[in-house]
Each structure stands twice: as C-alpha cells, then as structure tokens.
Amino acid sequence: MKYKLALGSMLLGISASSFAQSSVTLYGIIDTGIEFVTHANAAGDSVVRMPGITGEFPSRWGIRGKEGLGGGLSAVFVLESGFNTKAGTLNQGGRMFGRQAFVGLESPYGTLTFGRQYTMTYWAILDSDLLGPDIYGGTGSFDQYMPSARSDNTIAYKGTFSGFTFGATYSFGRDSAGTGNSPGQGTCVGSIPGSSQSCREWSTMLRYDMNGYGVAGAYDEQRGGPGAAANLYDGTAPFALTQSGDKDVRMQLNGYGHIGPVKLGAGWLGRHVETVSPALPDVRSNLYYVTAAYNVTPAFILDGGVYRIINRADDTRGTIAALRTTYLLSKRSAVYLQGAYLFNSPHAAYTVSQGGGGTTPAPGIGQLGVMAGIRHSF
Numbered sequence: 001m002k003y004k005l006a007l008g009s010m011l012l013g014i015s016a017s018s019f020a021q022s023s024v025t026l027y028g029i030i031d032t033g034i035e036f037v038t039h040a041n042a043a044g045d046s047v048v049r050m051p052g053i054t055g056e057f058p059s060r061w062g063i064r065g066k067e068g069l070g071g072g073l074s075a076v077f078v079l080e081s082g083f084n085t086k087a088g089t090l091n092q093g094g095r096m097f098g099r100q101a102f103v104g105l106e107s108p109y110g111t112l113t114f115g116r117q118y119t120m121t122y123w124a125i126l127d128s129d130l131l132g133p134d135i136y137g138g139t140g141s142f143d144q145y146m147p148s149a150r151s152d153n154t155i156a157y158k159g160t161f162s163g164f165t166f167g168a169t170y171s172f173g174r175d176s177a178g179t180g181n182s183p184g185q186g187t188c189v190g191s192i193p194g195s196s197q198s199c200r201e202w203s204t205m206l207r208y209d210m211n212g213y214g215v216a217g218a219y220d221e222q223r224g225g226p227g228a229a230a231n232l233y234d235g236t237a238p239f240a241l242t243q244s245g246d247k248d249v250r251m252q253l254n255g256y257g258h259i260g261p262v263k264l265g266a267g268w269l270g271r272h273v274e275t276v277s278p279a280l281p282d283v284r285s286n287l288y289y290v291t292a293a294y295n296v297t298p299a300f301i302l303d304g305g306v307y308r309i310i311n312r313a314d315d316t317r318g319t320i321a322a323l324r325t326t327y328l329l330s331k332r333s334a335v336y337l338q339g340a341y342l343f344n345s346p347h348a349a350y351t352v353s354q355g356g357g358g359t360t361p362a363p364g365i366g367q368l369g370v371m372a373g374i375r376h377s378f
Helices: 002-020 120-125
Strands: 022-037 047-049 060-070 073-084 100-107 110-118 150-161 164-171 201-210 213-223 247-259 262-274 283-297 300-311 316-328 333-344 367-377
Touching: 073 110, 100 150, 110 120, 120 150, 120 164, 120 201, 120 213, 120 247
Parallel strands: none
Antiparallel strands: 022 047, 022 060, 022 367, 060 073, 073 100, 100 110, 110 150, 150 164, 164 201, 201 213, 213 247, 247 262, 262 283, 283 300, 300 316, 316 333, 333 367
16 A cells, blocks of 8 residues: 555656646737728728737737657747637638647757748747738838748757857748748649659748847748749739749848837848749849837837838839837737828839738829727737
C-alpha cells in the first residue's frame, strides 16, 4: 500500500510539473464601425457602409500554446482565424485558420516553425509603419499584400541575438488551398510535380532593435505558376504570372525611434514584377512613408502618417495623408475616429480604403475616407 501511495504521489507530481510548464491562450480582436468614402465609383458617388476587412485592426480570434520540454526547448503552436464582423463570415478565402496555422520548436537559438504563417515582410515592417493594417493609410492602402504577407507550406526560422534578429521563410507552394492567398495574387496552388519553382516563395529579414530604436531590411520573392497574378492596385488590370520564371519581388528598408514621447517610423518599399514573356512589361514601383504616434494622455492616442507611391511604368502616383484618434475605455476596449485623404495622379485609380473593395474611384480623382469604430480585445 505504501508503494502504491508513493507511486501515485510521484505520478501526480510529474503531471502537475508538466502542466505547470504548459500554457494555452485564447485571444482575439473584434473591430468594426461605420465608414464614409467619397467618389467610391467611376460616377463619383459616395458610400456609407460597415467595412468587412479591417478598422484599426482586422477582426480575428486564435489559440496559441507553449509546452516546456526541458533544456530551454519548447513546443509552440498558433491557430488564428480571421472573420468578417459585419456578416460573421470567414476571411482569407473562407479558411478556418486563414491567418496562421503552424507548429514548431522554440529554443535559445531561435524558433523553427512549420505551416501557414507570416513571411519576413510582415516582421520587418511591424514597428515602422505605425498604422499597419488600418483601413486608411498603412502601406496596405497601396499594396494589399503588405498586411496579408503570409504563405502556406512554409518553413520559418527567426532568432534574436544581442539585439539582432535574423529571419527567413521558404514556401513549397504559397497557396495550397487555391482560395487566393492575399488580394490580387490569384490562386498559385503548390506544390506542383515536375516544377520545383512554380508557386514558390522565400523571404529573409535582418533587423536591429535596442533601447526603443531600430532598423530593418527584408527581401520577399514570389514565383509565378498556374493561376498566379500581379495586381498593382492603381486601377490597371491585374496580369498573369503563370510561368515559374516570373517573379514578384518586394524589398524594404525602414526604421523607428523616439523623440521624447513621440514615436516615429519611416521606410521605403520597392516592388519589382518581372516576367519571362516579352509581351508583359516589367513593372517597378517605390513606396515611401513617414508615420508618428503620440499619447496625449494615457487614454488618448493620436497617430497618423503620409504615404507616397510612384509607379513610372504605369505613370501612376498616389499620396495618402491619414490621421487617427483612439480613446481607451479600458485595457481591452477602445473607440476611435479616423480619416484620410487620397491624392491620385491623372492616370491613377488607387483607393483610400482597405475595407473590402468596391470603392475604386475614376482615374485622377481623389478620395476622402472617414470611419468611427469600436474594438475589443480578449
């Protein structure tokens, strides 16, 4: 009997120890509001709507977990689903966990993960573009890949050492579900037998952060394949990238820092779309931005930015000036009012809103967007 009691106590102790080293967290953001956009079509009509993609942040819920395995090694996982608050439907092409779905190992030497996850484009720009996935401003207003920089079938590594962070990803086929990995890319389904480069994607990043300052650079290359496309978001029609030698490349350099209570961020994003077909011209664009954020009071935040894109191949240029105010009702809930104005060059038809499409103006026409919203995080 004593032996059985001792064994039971030992097993209970092991179970309690294992449980203490494990954690699973449910988290999420629900964000919605009412948006007004001028010149939302070629006829110049305005629209009032509840946007379906984002407000200050895209709505999502997720589960993340971590289990200590001993010796500084841990197993980690994330399952994250994006949803449309106005209708209750799934985003990311209707995928259950379209934002992230990966598992991996974390150690003092970095984290290695496998599954659907962000490319290094996302991690490089996270601190410099302070508006990020906001409905107005943000690099996503001119390039919708930026807030959606993720890929299927992906191996990723990221490690930080003495302030330096190195990261890299490699995808065997960036859209295995065939539902559209991100807006404007078509459906490049991988992996394809006999074509090792079709629908491939790889990215790399190097950044340095120390005492509230940082700089970062990243390179992201997507290869063409069946169903793939490139959208310049300037009013010109998307064009096919069906050959494995076709490339859609994004490069960036950026930085952030503080001047007293003000946080500043700035950067450059260069995009090169290169095709092997002589009938399709190569396209290059350059996007520049400056952003700032200031806590007027502990509960009241004022931030904004100016974004400028130049596409000489299409003779299109656009400038967005955005301003956002946020009032924190608590640590988890906030209300906000924000607006932005878009200046289009004569041949450009960029849109000011990332609210879910349907607001493209006539070429050369500017747009005003205003949104009042509420968000809650858990």
